[in-house]
Amino acid sequence: MYKRILIATDGSDKSRKAAEEGVEFAKALGASVIALNVINEVVIASVIRQLGSDRKEVEDKLKVVGQKAVDEIKKMGEAAGIKVDPVLRIGVPANTVIDVAGAERADLIIMGSHGESGASKLLIGSVVQKVLYWATIPVLVVR
Numbered sequence: 001m002y003k004r005i006l007i008a009t010d011g012s013d014k015s016r017k018a019a020e021e022g023v024e025f026a027k028a029l030g031a032s033v034i035a036l037n038v039i040n041e042v043v044i045a046s047v048i049r050q051l052g053s054d055r056k057e058v059e060d061k062l063k064v065v066g067q068k069a070v071d072e073i074k075k076m077g078e079a080a081g082i083k084v085d086p087v088l089r090i091g092v093p094a095n096t097v098i099d100v101a102g103a104e105r106a107d108l109i110i111m112g113s114h115g116e117s118g119a120s121k122l123l124i125g126s127v128v129q130k131v132l133y134w135a136t137i138p139v140l141v142v143r
């Protein structure tokens, strides 16, 4: 069954819950995990434009935040006794989830139903919506 599971995290509480369930699921299946955070390039561009910040400085700060999110899943994996490869990318979140899943030969994607925008009146968030639309492998959406 599933042997290489991509867990996408934006560092929010909702995606932490998805990651916890994802790690348990991977453990039960004897699968390894790719923990991915995508640093949103649109956010980088708008901070640079609106605040006049230096690109490198903005990227470095966001990398620290993203690294924390994937390292947290790595720790969950250590506690569960499964292998977790942390991956950090700059890009458009939904497109990058699809690209990394392909490049890493993932056979399942696990995501939260919502993320940091917390727009819970939407049925599901916009990033997960696009991934569901584009993915050619199964996607597990955790509520």
Ligand SMILES: Nc1ncnc2c1ncn2[C@@H]1O[C@H](COP(=O)(O)OP(=O)(O)O)[C@@H](O)[C@H]1O
Pocket (backbone or CB within 6 Å): 008, 009, 010, 014, 015, 018, 036, 037, 038, 039, 040, 093, 110, 111, 112, 113, 114, 115, 116, 117, 118, 119, 120, 124, 125, 126, 127, 128, 129
């Ligand atoms: N930048 C990102 N990098 C990796 N995964 C993400 C990112 N943004 C969202 N996700 C994944 O998509 C899920 C849903 O988030 P999203 O669709 O952005 O909802 P919202 O609109 O509430 O923020 C998250 O729980 C997470 O699994």
Ligand SMILES: [Mg+2]
Pocket (backbone or CB within 6 Å): 010, 115, 116, 117, 125, 126, 127
């Ligand atoms: Mg979001």
